[in-house]
Amino acid sequence: MLTELTNGAPPSALQAALEEQLSGADRAWLHEALAEAEAEAEAEAAEARAKAGAEVPEPVDRNRAQWPLPTWEIRFAEAGRHCHPARRTAQEDPSTPSTPATAAAPCTPAAPDAQDLADAARVLLLHAVRADLDTTTRLYSHGTAAERRAVLLALPHLSAVTTPAGSALPLVEDALRTNDTRLVAAAVGPYATQHLDQHAWRHAVLKCLFTGVPADAIDGLSRRARADSELARMLRDYAAERTAAGRPVPDDLHRVLVLTALPDPAARPDTTARVEITADPTEES
Amino acid sequence: MRIFDPHIHMTSRTTDDYEAMYAAGVRAVVEPSFWLGQPRTSPASFFDYFDALLGWEPFRASQYGIAHHCTLALNPKEANDSRCTPVLDALPRYLVKDSVVAVGEIGYDSMTPAEDTALAAQLQLAADHGLPALVHTPHRDKLAGLHRTIDVIRESNLPPDRVLLDHLNETTVKAATDSGCWLGFSIYPDTKMDEDRMVAVIKDHGTGKVLVNSAADWGKSDPLKTRKVGDALLAAGFTEDDVDQVLWRNPVAFYGLSGRLRLDVPDAPEPLHEGNSILRGGE
Numbered sequence: 001m002l003t004e005l006t007n008g009a010p011p012s013a014l015q016a017a018l019e020e021q022l023s024g025a026d027r028a029w030l031h032e033a034l035a036e037a038e039a040e041a042e043a044e045a046a047e048a049r050a051k052a053g054a055e056v057p058e059p060v061d062r063n064r065a066q067w068p069l070p071t072w073e074i075r076f077a078e079a080g081r082h083c084h085p086a087r088r089t090a091q092e093d094p095s096t097p098s099t100p101a102t103a104a105a106p107c108t109p110a111a112p113d114a115q116d117l118a119d120a121a122r123v124l125l126l127h128a129v130r131a132d133l134d135t136t137t138r139l140y141s142h143g144t145a146a147e148r149r150a151v152l153l154a155l156p157h158l159s160a161v162t163t164p165a166g167s168a169l170p171l172v173e174d175a176l177r178t179n180d181t182r183l184v185a186a187a188v189g190p191y192a193t194q195h196l197d198q199h200a201w202r203h204a205v206l207k208c209l210f211t212g213v214p215a216d217a218i219d220g221l222s223r224r225a226r227a228d229s230e231l232a233r234m235l236r237d238y239a240a241e242r243t244a245a246g247r248p249v250p251d252d253l254h255r256v257l258v259l260t261a262l263p264d265p266a267a268r269p270d271t272t273a274r275v276e277i278t279a280d281p282t283e284e285s
Numbered sequence: 286m287r288i289f290d291p292h293i294h295m296t297s298r299t300t301d302d303y304e305a306m307y308a309a310g311v312r313a314v315v316e317p318s319f320w321l322g323q324p325r326t327s328p329a330s331f332f333d334y335f336d337a338l339l340g341w342e343p344f345r346a347s348q349y350g351i352a353h354h355c356t357l358a359l360n361p362k363e364a365n366d367s368r369c370t371p372v373l374d375a376l377p378r379y380l381v382k383d384s385v386v387a388v389g390e391i392g393y394d395s396m397t398p399a400e401d402t403a404l405a406a407q408l409q410l411a412a413d414h415g416l417p418a419l420v421h422t423p424h425r426d427k428l429a430g431l432h433r434t435i436d437v438i439r440e441s442n443l444p445p446d447r448v449l450l451d452h453l454n455e456t457t458v459k460a461a462t463d464s465g466c467w468l469g470f471s472i473y474p475d476t477k478m479d480e481d482r483m484v485a486v487i488k489d490h491g492t493g494k495v496l497v498n499s500a501a502d503w504g505k506s507d508p509l510k511t512r513k514v515g516d517a518l519l520a521a522g523f524t525e526d527d528v529d530q531v532l533w534r535n536p537v538a539f540y541g542l543s544g545r546l547r548l549d550v551p552d553a554p555e556p557l558h559e560g561n562s563i564l565r566g567g568e
């Protein structure tokens with residue numbers, strides 16, 4: 001549920017949902033980190049006002065080694081070790097790793113939402129600091145996979161400051177080139193829906209099917225797939241390739257194919273899309 | 286048998302290795318940054334490598350049900366190359382990352398002044414970041430190298446109980462034990478320790494503060510050596526609890542000093558699962 005929230009809900013709702021899951025100490029960490037990020041945003045805004053009308057600012061060298069990091073960036077990096085699900089930290093000292101009790105069950109059950117909590121905290125931090133194009137690009141290029149994922153998830157919240165519109169698209173394109181399904185899933189959110197051209201978007205859909213990212217992760221799927229005969233052709237070709245190799249066709253492929261056959265509400269002429277694999281269009285939700 | 290390999294270079298290994306390691310009981314690894322065999326010519330080359338240890342490699346490991354952490358550093362060999370030393374200035378921004386559980390591998394290779402500088406600077410970085418340090422002991426002139434290493438650690442701000450001295454053997458274990466550091470042994474065909482010698486060392490020195498690793502990399506090495514040591518210990522009459530201490534609890538305790546160890550690995554290994562991006566690789 002937190003994942004869905006991360007992907008588009010207003011920050012206040014995201015923060016409320018996150019706080020519900022955190023222990024007291026982690027909640028205190030989050031409040032302090034967000035306050036630091038807001039203070040940073042205020043300081044930068046004040047600096048920008050003071051400089052208004054002055055000479056052009058020096059370009060940022062993104063490869064420059066920056067130390068010390070602004071405090072909020074350290075908070076951004078360490079979010080994963082400060083956002084444990086509350087039920088876990090309630091019974092364990094968070095500074096010591098969980099150790100399995102028996103040899104038969106060598107690892108404690110995964111805390112299923114630990115990654116979601118870190119994602120949410122990082123998205124909130126990026127929103128609080130009003131991360132612009134330079135900042136998002138720097139954090140992405142210096143980031144771990146988890147940090148990159150958070151930058152991607154935050155992009156829809158940062159449209160007002162990552163100007164001009166669509167300028168953060170290279171980050172989405174970078175993520176779509178990886179084979180890390182966590183990054184691919186985060187890349188196909190509302191920002192991609194809004195800014196990826198149709199060719200790149202089709203390849204993103206195919207990549208999700210190819211790497212096992214659930215089609216549900218693709219924002220705006222039913223709207224964008226509708227009446228897309230070229231996407232339908234790509235899906236059928238992929239299905240044929242899988243079938244020829246004796247491999248199963250992913251269920252999600254059938255689902256997307258059904259979507260491509262739905263009529264375009266704007267009555268775009270659709271000459272080629274034909275559903276060859278029967279499926280119930282109502283199963284789309 | 287649950288196994289934590291505290292020193293293995295998975296970047297150089299295949300997915301078959303991950304699968305075999307999981308089957309042998311490996312559930313957690315630490316991958317230290319090291320020399321890649323081919324010299325690097327710029328800091329940017331290190332940054333791509335660090336990014337891989339913080340991104341792609343943990344993802345690969347997770348696909349096979351194995352928790353992956355790393356240690357980052359400028360390695361001793363390349364500490365001598367002025368094209369690489371600017372890496373030291375960039376390390377702080379990497380050392381704050383969630384899955385970095387130590388500074389390493391640092392230490393001596395040829396015992397040069399440049400290595401002195403890099404070792405001292407990186408022990409300080411470990412102290413500054415609340416991280417322990419993984420210190421490699423040199424392959425050549427090992428005993429003299431160990432003494433010099435211990436001297437530098439004593440002069441540093443990092444207490445010895447936050448240092449793991451690695452690649453130890455029969456000739457260095459005594460001095461290493463006396464130093465108060467943790468003791469690492471690499472079971473590596475031909476050049477380092479083997480299983481039977483390892484059992485003999487543990488018979489003499491006990492299981493306290495002893496860590497066993499495969500140090501598997503691009504050389505002739507075996508990522509299942511940890512398991513083979515576990516089997517050899519049991520065959521020699523050690524208890525399952527002794528084996529668990531050496532192969533799991535000691536590495537958990539040492540890297541747990543970072544406060545960043547997360548052992549909640551994904552549910553099941555997924556190599557059998559259709560739709561795995563690694564199986565589908567070659568795009």
Ligand SMILES: [Zn+2]
Nearest residue numbers: 317319390500
């Ligand atoms: Zn090594």
